[in-house]
Amino acid sequence: MLVTTKEMFEKAQKGNYAIPAANFFDFNSARTYVETAEKLNKPLILAFAQAHMEEISLEEAALVGKYLAEKATVPVALHLDHGQDENIIKQAIDLGFSSVMIDASQDPIVKNIKRSKDIAEYAHQHGVVVEAEIGHVGTGNSYEFKETTDTIYTEVEETARFAVETGVDSLAVSIGTAHGEYKGIPKISFERLKEISNVVAIPLVLHGGSSSGDENLSKCAQGGISKINIFTDFIVAGMKSIEKHAPTDLFSLRKYVNEAMAETLTHYYEVFGTK
Numbered sequence: 001m002l003v004t005t006k007e008m009f010e011k012a013q014k015g016n017y018a019i020p021a022a023n024f025f026d027f028n029s030a031r032t033y034v035e036t037a038e039k040l041n042k043p044l045i046l047a048f049a050q051a052h053m054e055e056i057s058l059e060e061a062a063l064v065g066k067y068l069a070e071k072a073t074v075p076v077a078l079h080l081d082h083g084q085d086e087n088i089i090k091q092a093i094d095l096g097f098s099s100v101m102i103d104a105s106q107d108p109i110v111k112n113i114k115r116s117k118d119i120a121e122y123a124h125q126h127g128v129v130v131e132a133e134i135g136h137v138g139t140g141n142s143y144e145f146k147e148t149t150d151t152i153y154t155e156v157e158e159t160a161r162f163a164v165e166t167g168v169d170s171l172a173v174s175i176g177t178a179h180g181e182y183k184g185i186p187k188i189s190f191e192r193l194k195e196i197s198n199v200v201a202i203p204l205v206l207h208g209g210s211s212s213g214d215e216n217l218s219k220c221a222q223g224g225i226s227k228i229n230i231f232t233d234f235i236v237a238g239m240k241s242i243e244k245h246a247p248t249d250l251f252s253l254r255k256y257v258n259e260a261m262a263e264t265l266t267h268y269y270e271v272f273g274t275k
């Protein structure tokens with residue numbers, strides 16, 4: 001069934017586990033994630049990133065996502081990932097996404113609060129939940145730079161203020177992960193996560209989950225993170241499977257990719273302890 005993340009997050013917070021947000025970019029990937037969730041009887045956040053609108057349009061993503069979520073036997077939230085443009089976020093809400101992210105994390109804090117608050121008001125009027133981001137989660141290749149400075153880590157007091165002033169439903173925090181692949185394993189600040197989860201009541205979200213290390217992610221899930229975003233690991237697994245099996249026709253190629261993506265999601269359900 002198509003749901004918001006409200007109830008699944010409440011359960012995750014109580015049970016100290018995280019729910020995977022799997023990024024889809026076509027019908028195959030979306031169906032693979034939903035089928036995997038159904039097979040394992042787990043909740044799913046089916047995420048579509050604004051950045052993937054070149055792969056399929058927002059309208060197509062809404063149709064595919066809603067169709068699969070509505071007929072699913074498990075709770076599925078249809079989530080817009082990294083909405084950076086108010087018009088697109090509002091359009092996603094109007095098209096039936098049950099959850100949206102406003103990513104104004106690159107703006108100064110005052111502007112981030114204002115933009116996140118405005119979207120939260122619009123979304124809540126439509127029964128949709130909102131995720132915002134504070135403290136920017138960068139991309140993997142600039143990761144070395146991040147180790148040398150604390151400023152990319154989300155500030156604790158600012159986060160508490162942000163949650164209250166914006167009225168958003170969940171918050172992506174920056175505690176050491178990055179988007180994409182890493183060279184090596186990232187250094188996650190569990191101390192910072194603990195400090196943040198002590199002062200922020202709303203569910204916390206971790207971006208850049210791919211290749212962050214199972215032990216790291218498991219600790220995050222148990223330590224106050226309710227949603228972990230995975231994208232890169234799915235496409236890497238798909239490519240590895242193609243290399244390994246060297247399929248000679250398109251249908252078996254698609255089958256190998258789907259299987260690899262299903263295995264990856266199954267693996268992360270275990271790592272995150274999702275119930």
Ligand SMILES: [Zn+2]
Binds near residue numbers: 082137179207208229
């Ligand atoms: Zn992200």
